[in-house]
Amino acid sequence: MKNPDLNRSDIVIRIAWLYYTYGLTQEEISKQLNLSRPMVQRLLAQANSEKLIKINIDHPMVQCLELEKKLMEQHNLRFCRVCPAPGIEFSQVLPGLATLGASVLEEFIRKSEPTTIAIGTGRTIRACVRELKSQDMSQHRIAS
Incomplete structure (x- = not known):
């Protein structure tokens, strides 16, 4: 390390602080502390491995x-x-739940490998299915 005013422990903390708190890039930190960018990267990795960083x-x-x-x-x-759905009744939750459910189902349906999708019945499933976009995915099986 080229900066004699700081010991290794101090510099690890300083680099982590500049990077995570102030959003400086590794390049900016390397210039500010007169260190190589790879050294800054290694010291950030050290801070992470030593559990000094908590997000x-x-x-x-x-x-x-x-x-x-x-x-x-x-x-x-x-x-x-x-x-x-913090603090709201089921009738108010259903539209958001249907949108989330439909997007999850679409993730599975978009896959090219054949899949069997098992679903139940009820208001929530019906609402999810109504949110789905029409698609031809004949490689999949739906079981209810």
């Missing part, structure tokens, strides 16, 4: 993502989506 996303959607992860782990699911 906090402040958005209601985070709760949905955390719930998806828990559901997948607890029920051994390969795929799960949770629709955000």
